[in-house]
Amino acid sequence: MTKRTLLRVAACAVTASLVLTACRGNDSGSGGEAGSGITDEACPNAVNADNGCIYLGAISDLTKGPFAPLAVPITDAQKAFWEKVNEDGGVGGYDISLEENIADAEYNPEIHNRKYQEMRDDILALAQTLGSSQTLAILEDMKSDDVIGVPASWNSAWEFEDQILESGANYCFEAMNGVDWAVENRGATNKVVAVGYPGDYGGDAAAGVEVAAKANEMEFVKVETPNGADNQTGAIQQILGEQADLVFVSTGPAEMATIVGGLAQNGFKGTVVGSSPTWNPALLGSAAAPALQALYFQAGPWGPFGTDTPGHQAMRDALGPDVKPNDGYTSGWAWSYPLLAALEAAAEMDGGISRENLVKAAGELEEVDYEGMLPNEAGASNGEPNEVAFRESVISRVDPSAPSGVSIEQDFTAGPTASDYDFSEPCFSLQ
Amino acid sequence: MEAFVQSVVNGLGQGSIYALLALGYVMIYKATHVISFAQPALMIAGGLYAYHFTKVFELPFWVGMVLAVLAGALTGMIVERLALRPMIGKPVFTLAIITIGIDIVLRIFANRYIGVQSKIVTYPNGTKRYELFGITISQQRLGLIAVTIVTVVALALFFRYTRAGLAMRATALDQETAMAQGIRVGVIFALAWAIAGGLAAIAGTFVAAGTAGIDQATWIIALKALPAIIIGGLDSVPGAVVGGLAVGVIEALTASYQPDVAPWLGNNFSLVAPYALMFLVLLIRPYGLFGTKEVERV
Numbered sequence: 173m174t175k176r177t178l179l180r181v182a183a184c185a186v187t188a189s190l191v192l193t194a195c196r197g198n199d200s201g202s203g204g205e206a207g208s209g210i211t212d213e214a215c216p217n218a219v220n221a222d223n224g225c226i227y228l229g230a231i232s233d234l235t236k237g238p239f240a241p242l243a244v245p246i247t248d249a250q251k252a253f254w255e256k257v258n259e260d261g262g263v264g265g266y267d268i269s270l271e272e273n274i275a276d277a278e279y280n281p282e283i284h285n286r287k288y289q290e291m292r293d294d295i296l297a298l299a300q301t302l303g304s305s306q307t308l309a310i311l312e313d314m315k316s317d318d319v320i321g322v323p324a325s326w327n328s329a330w331e332f333e334d335q336i337l338e339s340g341a342n343y344c345f346e347a348m349n350g351v352d353w354a355v356e357n358r359g360a361t362n363k364v365v366a367v368g369y370p371g372d373y374g375g376d377a378a379a380g381v382e383v384a385a386k387a388n389e390m391e392f393v394k395v396e397t398p399n400g401a402d403n404q405t406g407a408i409q410q411i412l413g414e415q416a417d418l419v420f421v422s423t424g425p426a427e428m429a430t431i432v433g434g435l436a437q438n439g440f441k442g443t444v445v446g447s448s449p450t451w452n453p454a455l456l457g458s459a460a461a462p463a464l465q466a467l468y469f470q471a472g473p474w475g476p477f478g479t480d481t482p483g484h485q486a487m488r489d490a491l492g493p494d495v496k497p498n499d500g501y502t503s504g505w506a507w508s509y510p511l512l513a514a515l516e517a518a519a520e521m522d523g524g525i526s527r528e529n530l531v532k533a534a535g536e537l538e539e540v541d542y543e544g545m546l547p548n549e550a551g552a553s554n555g556e557p558n559e560v561a562f563r564e565s566v567i568s569r570v571d572p573s574a575p576s577g578v579s580i581e582q583d584f585t586a587g588p589t590a591s592d593y594d595f596s597e598p599c600f601s602l603q
Numbered sequence: 604m605e606a607f608v609q610s611v612v613n614g615l616g617q618g619s620i621y622a623l624l625a626l627g628y629v630m631i632y633k634a635t636h637v638i639s640f641a642q643p644a645l646m647i648a649g650g651l652y653a654y655h656f657t658k659v660f661e662l663p664f665w666v667g668m669v670l671a672v673l674a675g676a677l678t679g680m681i682v683e684r685l686a687l688r689p690m691i692g693k694p695v696f697t698l699a700i701i702t703i704g705i706d707i708v709l710r711i712f713a714n715r716y717i718g719v720q721s722k723i724v725t726y727p728n729g730t731k732r733y734e735l736f737g738i739t740i741s742q743q744r745l746g747l748i749a750v751t752i753v754t755v756v757a758l759a760l761f762f763r764y765t766r767a768g769l770a771m772r773a774t775a776l777d778q779e780t781a782m783a784q785g786i787r788v789g790v791i792f793a794l795a796w797a798i799a800g801g802l803a804a805i806a807g808t809f810v811a812a813g814t815a816g817i818d819q820a821t822w823i824i825a826l827k828a829l830p831a832i833i834i835g836g837l838d839s840v841p842g843a844v845v846g847g848l849a850v851g852v853i854e855a856l857t858a859s860y861q862p863d864v865a866p867w868l869g870n871n872f873s874l875v876a877p878y879a880l881m882f883l884v885l886l887i888r889p890y891g892l893f894g895t896k897e898v899e900r901v
Contacts, residue, residue: 235819243719244719397870397871405613406857406872407871408858413862426814426815426816427815430815433814437739437740438609452720454721454723458816459741459743459813460814
C-alpha cells in the first residue's frame with residue numbers, strides 16, 4: 173500500500189467516524205431517568221447541587237424579527253426569574269434550567285416549528301413561545317407531547333387552549349379597554365381606525381376595537397399594514413383620509429412610531445392608543461418622540477418597569493442596576509409566575525413533576541401569586557374562559573422621566589365593553 | 604387639491620432618499636457597467652457611521668454626516684479595491700454577483716453593530732414644521748430635500764468642470780480609449796465606488812434620522828431605488844434623480860388615492876406601485892426615460 177493510499181484510507185476513516193459520531197446524536201442530553209425534560213442529575217452550573225434538574229425551553233425572536241428589542245429582555249428576565257427560583261431552593265427538589273434550550277426563531281413560524289422539533293425531547297415545558305401564529309405552528313405537537321407553553325403574546329385564543337398558560341388581558345380586551353378609555357378621557361366619539369399587522373395579533377386587537385366601537389356608537393375602519401417602518405405610507409394616508417379621532421395601533425414599535433410621526437407631520441390632532449407590544453423606550457430618541465408624547469398612549473396588561481409592587485421590585489433586584497429598563501423585562505418576569513405555580517402544584521401530585529401532571533396542574537390553577545404585578549385571580553385557569561379570563565388593562569402615557577419611558581395613566585380597569593363581552597369564543601380565530 | 608399637493612410633497616421627501624441611492628447605482632454602472640447590489644449595505648454602513656459619530660462621539664449632526672460621507676466613501680473604495688479590482692475583465696454578470704456577496708458580508712458586520720435595538724440619529728429640530736398655503740413639511744424633510752439638491756448640483760458641476768469628472772465620463776464612454784488617453788481606469792473605478800459610498804451614506808444618515816432609525820431590516824429600503832434607476836435609465840444622472848423622486852411621489856399618491864379610486868387592487872398597493880410604473884416605462888422606453896439607447900450591429 174503506497175503512502176498516498178494510506179493517507180486516503182486514514183482520511184476516509186476519520187470522515188466516517190465523524191459522520192457516525194454526528195449521527196449518534198447527543199445522548200448526554202436532558203431526557204434523563206425521571207422523564208422528558210427532567211433528570212435526577214443536577215443542572216449544568218447548578219445552584220443546588222443536590223437537586224435534580226428541570227429543563228425548560230424558550231423559542232423567541234432574538235436577532236432580526238420585529239419584536240427582537242422586546243424579546244431579548246423578555247428572555248433575560250425569564251432567565252433571571254428561574255435563577256431566583258433556584259436560589260430560593262428550586263421546585264419540588266429540582267432546579268430549573270432555561271439556558272440550555274433557548275432558540276431564535278426570527279418571528280418565523282417555520283423556524284419556530286423547526287426549533288421546537290430540535291428541543292421537543294429535551295424539555296419539560298416551554299417557558300416562552302413568542303408570537304401567535306408561531307405558537308400555533310407548534311401547538312399540535314405540544315399537545316401530542318404533553319408540553320405546556322407560556323406564550324409571549326396575548327392572543328384571545330390562548331384562553332381556549334388547555335396547554336397555553338397565558339397571563340394578563342388579551343389583545344382583544346386590551347383594545348376594548350383602550351377604546352373605552354379614549355372615549356371617556358380623550359373625547360373620542362366619531363370614528364376609530366384599527367391599524368395593525370394582518371393576521372392574529374392585529375386581527376385580535378382589531379376585533380376588540382370593532383366591538384368597542386359598536387358599543388360606543390362609533391364608526392369603525394380596519395387598516396392592515398405590513399411589517400417594516402418604510403412600508404407605512406399607505407396606512408398613514410388611509411388614516412388621514414378617514415379623518416378619525418381615535419387610532420388603535422397593533423404593530424411593532426418601529427411601525428407604530430412611523431405611523432404616529434407621519435400622522436403628526438400631517439396635522440393629526442386625535443388620540444393614538446397602542447397594544448402593549450407597540451412601545452419601546454428607544455423610541456424616545458427618535459424623531460417621533462414629540463409626536464408620541466403628544467398623541468400616544470399604551471394599553472398594557474400590567475404596570476410598566478418602574479411600578480411599585482413586590483413583583484416589580486423582585487424583578488428589578490434580580491436584574492441588577494445595570495440593565496436599561498424595558499418592559500420586555502416586565503413581561504418576561506410576569507409571564508413566568510403561572511408556570512412556577514403549575515410546577516409547584518404538579519410537585520404535590522402523585523408521581524410528582526412530569527409532563528402529564530404539569531398539563532393537569534396548569535388547567536386547575538385557581539389563582540397565581542403574581543406578587544402584586546397582577547391580581548391573584550388573574551391566574552385562574554379552572555373554568556370557562558368567559559368566567560375566568562382576566563379583562564383589566566393598564567393605560568400608560570409617554571413619560572421620558574419614567575424608567576421605561578411610560579407611566580401609568582389609569583391603573584387596572586376593565587371598561588364597560590370588556591366587562592359585558594360574551595367571551596364564549598376567541599375574538600379572532602387562529603385557524 | 605391641498606391633499607394632492609401634500610401627498611406630492613411627502614413623496615418628494617421620501618423620493619429624495621431613493622434619488623440619492625439611485626445616483627449611487629448609476630455612478631457605478633456608468634463607470635463599470637455593473638449594477639451594484641451592495642448599495643443597501645453601503646446605505647446601512649453610512650447610517651451607522653452617522654450614528655456612531657453623533658451618538659457615541661457626540662458630534663453635531665452636520666459634522667457627523669460629513670464624516671459619515673467620508674467614511675462611506677472610504678468603505679466604497681476599500682470594497683472596490685479588495686473585491687472588484689481583481690475581477691476586472693470578468694463578465695459583468697460575475698461582478699454583479701460579487702456585489703451581492705459584498706452586500707451580505709457588510710450587512711453581517713452592520714447587524715452585529717446594530718444588535719436588537721434600532722440605531723436612531725437625532726436631527727436637530729427635526730420635528731419643527733413649516734406651513735405654506737396649508738401644506739406642511741418638517742424641518743427634517745426640508746433638510747433632506749435641500750441636501751439632495753445640493754448633492755445633485757455638486758455632482759453635475761463635478762462631471763462638467765473637473766478633470767476627474769471628465770475622466771469618469773470618458774471611461775464610461777469607452778474604457779479602452781480612455782486608457783489609451785492616459786486615464787487610469789482603476790482610479791476611476793475607485794472614484795465611482797467612493798462617490799456611490801458617499802451618496803449611500805447621505806441617504807443612510809437621513810434614514811437613521813427617521814422615526815424608526817436603522818434596524819436589521821432597514822436595508823430593504825435601498826431596493827426601492829432599483830425601480831428608480833430602471834425608470835430613469837441605468838446610465839443617466841438626471842434619470843436617477845427623476846426616477847427616485849417619481850418612485851417616492853407615485854408611492855405617496857397611490858397610498859392616498861388608491862384605496863378610494865381602486866379599492867379592488869387591495870391593501871398596500873402603494874408598495875407595488877413603483878414596480879408597476881417601472882413595468883410601464885419598460886414597455887414604452889426599454890432604456891428608461893433618460894437612458895442611452897444601445898445600438899447593436901446585427
